[in-house]
Amino acid sequence: MSMVKILFYVMATVAVFSGLYVAASKNLVRSIFMFFVTLLALAGLYVIALADFVAITQIVIYVGGILVLILFAFMLSGKETLEAVQQQKDRFISLSKLPSVLLALLFFAVMAYVFYNSGADNLTWTKQAVQTGQVIKANESLIENIGVNLMTRYLLPFEAISILLLLALVGAAHLSRKEQQA
Amino acid sequence: MIGLTDFLLVSAALFCTGLYMVVSKNNAVQILIGIELMLNAAILNLVAFGRFDKINNGGQVFALFAIVLAAATTAVALAIILNVYRRYKTIDPGKINTLGD
Numbered sequence: 256m257s258m259v260k261i262l263f264y265v266m267a268t269v270a271v272f273s274g275l276y277v278a279a280s281k282n283l284v285r286s287i288f289m290f291f292v293t294l295l296a297l298a299g300l301y302v303i304a305l306a307d308f309v310a311i312t313q314i315v316i317y318v319g320g321i322l323v324l325i326l327f328a329f330m331l332s333g334k335e336t337l338e339a340v341q342q343q344k345d346r347f348i349s350l351s352k353l354p355s356v357l358l359a360l361l362f363f364a365v366m367a368y369v370f371y372n373s374g375a376d377n378l379t380w381t382k383q384a385v386q387t388g389q390v391i392k393a394n395e396s397l398i399e400n401i402g403v404n405l406m407t408r409y410l411l412p413f414e415a416i417s418i419l420l421l422l423a424l425v426g427a428a429h430l431s432r433k434e435q436q437a
Numbered sequence: 438m439i440g441l442t443d444f445l446l447v448s449a450a451l452f453c454t455g456l457y458m459v460v461s462k463n464n465a466v467q468i469l470i471g472i473e474l475m476l477n478a479a480i481l482n483l484v485a486f487g488r489f490d491k492i493n494n495g496g497q498v499f500a501l502f503a504i505v506l507a508a509a510t511t512a513v514a515l516a517i518i519l520n521v522y523r524r525y526k527t528i529d530p531g532k533i534n535t536l537g538d
Contacts, residue, residue: 362456
């Protein structure tokens with residue numbers, strides 16, 4: 256078993272189980288901090304999938320940005336959020352949670368069934384990519400290529416997403432301002 | 438090399454965890470975290486398939502776009518949650534059942 260495989264399984268286990276802990280925890284702050292761990296493990300998985308730039312972006316934007324934002328919102332909204340969480344029953348799986356657990360498990364069963372039967376490991380286009388040498392190898396850096404592609408081939412989505420980001424910025428600032436006395 | 442099926446299974450597990458959170462939690466912040474988990478599962482799939490696209494980098498570039506979109510969505514959603522809390526003094530989506538005024 257190679258080092259990469261061991262690292263992959265470690266990262267995958269950490270990601271899945273910390274995700275489950277986030278879902279099962281009764282304490283909101285604890286689950287937010289556990290979500291850090293999930294995101295960092297996912298960044299590790301991106302590195303193993305040979306997408307280092309995406310992994311760095313994940314750490315910078317998700318861990319540095321979004322989680323701090325969630326913590327801020329949590330602190331601004333006060334005690335009510337905590338009480339809403341702790342009113343839930345203490346049993347591990349209460350009866351009211353049963354339908355959603357069932358839904359998630361059945362959905363996972365369907366997805367796993369489809370993935371095993373679709374044979375994702377020997378698709379024709381991935382085989383073609385392997386034959387023509389289009390696969391990213393572990394010893395080459397593609398960050399320059401991503402930059403060039405972002406400015407040439409994907410220029411239109413790039414511009415669209417920048418306009419959307421501006422809209423979201425203005426919208427969030429507008430929504431969260433103090434109410435005017437009118 | 439790790440097979441694609443392994444990545445797909447990990448992302449399916451994360452997606453179902455997020456789905457469970459979205460359906461069962463009665464706190465808007467936790468629902469938002471569930472949505473983030475589902476988005477991350479999708480990004481993991483994009484990245485895993487993007488390994489076979491060395492020239493165009495389709496998967497990785499669109500994974501970047503998805504991360505940026507998630508950031509924008511979260512900012513707006515948190516602003517909405519703060520507004521809702523200010524008006525109703527609760528962020529349980531099940532209890533918010535009246536219009537603004």
